[in-house]
Structure formats: structure tokens, C-alpha cells
Amino acid sequence: MRGFYIGRYQPFHDGHRHMVEEIAGEVDELVLGIGSAGDSHTTRNPFTAGERVMMVTKAVEHLDVTTYVVPIEDLDRNSVWVSHVQSMTPRFDVAYSNNPLVVRLFEEAGVEVRGSPMFRRDVLEGTELRERMIHGHDWEELVPETVIDVIEEVDGVERIRRIAETDTNGEPPTDA
């Protein structure tokens, strides 16, 4: 059986890792969708699709399942989003998500959806991690070691801090 799990992974953190490890116990193969693939260089979406491909690929390489990492750009039309996803990915039998819109769109399209309880959601949230990076607080303990390496390689903390100086709405800075 093949599963599908999509997230923005800005950045990939230990909540995502926990979910992937649980999914790996239920499927033979796993397709990981990098959502909002066209977005980068904003405080909400600081990392490029390629950078997130590196984070996710390295974070799951210890798992005993074959994984495929596929970037997926957003569409303006929710009603055809599931078809868009299916057009970009290996065929899958079940979609995993805790995002209510994603769950609804897959269910309406007749795809089985499974969720999971949130894991340490007080700290394991992308928004919390990005805030910590911007304000110089510890964030490294909340992500896989391999994700720290990728963020260091691309000088990601410096990037998000610089963007945050001019970007207060999640929009790209216009004057930089």
C-alpha cells in the first residue's frame, strides 16, 4: 500500500517526523508532497521547494519504506486540487493529513484519509519555529539533526531574519 502526506514543511520539524514514522508503520511506500512549492522568501514560507526537498529527503532516509518527495504548487481552484496532486504524484491509496481543508478535498474526491493526534503541538508548529529563528531563541531541539544541517547550508536563519525586518504580512518584501 502507498500513502501520501503533504505539508508546507517550513521547516520540517519533529511533529512531521513523528507523523511520518507512524505512517511508515502502515504503508509500504510513502509519497511526501512539498506543498505551496512555488512559495519562498516570506516569513511564512522562507524556504524554497528545493531546500524543503533536501530537508524531507534527509529526514526520512533512515526509514524502512521507499519514499518519493514531490513538490506541488498551489492552485487558485480548490475544486480541482486533488486531481492536480494526483497528476504530479505516484498513485497512492490513502492520504494522511490533519489539515481540515485537505481532509475535506480528499474525502470529496473519494480518497481515504487518515489523521493522527497532534504531537507536542505547543512547540512543534512551523509558526513557532520560525518565530524562534527570527528572535534568536533555541529551535534546533525541535527539528531532526539533518534539517539543522540544511538550514545551516542555506544560511536560513539569516534569511528569515532579514525577510522579517521588512515583511510583516507573509508577503515578499517589495523594497529589498
Ligand SMILES: Nc1ncnc2c1ncn2[C@@H]1O[C@H](COP(=O)(O)OP(=O)(O)OP(=O)(O)O)[C@@H](O)[C@H]1O
Ligand atoms: N506537531 C504535530 N503533530 C502532528 N501533526 C502535525 C504537527 N504539526 C503539523 N502537523 C501536520 O502536518 C501537516 C503539515 O503541516 P505544516 O507543514 O503546515 O506544519 P505546521 O507546523 O502546521 O506549520 P505552520 O505553523 O507553518 O502552518 C498537517 O497535516 C499538520 O496538521
Ligand SMILES: NC(=O)c1ccc[n+]([C@@H]2O[C@H](COP(=O)(O)O)[C@@H](O)[C@H]2O)c1
Ligand atoms: N487549492 C490549493 O492549491 C490547495 C488546496 C488545499 C491544500 N493546498 C496545499 O496543501 C498544503 C497542505 O499542507 P498543510 O497541511 O501544511 O497546510 C499547503 O501547501 C496548501 O497550500 C493547496
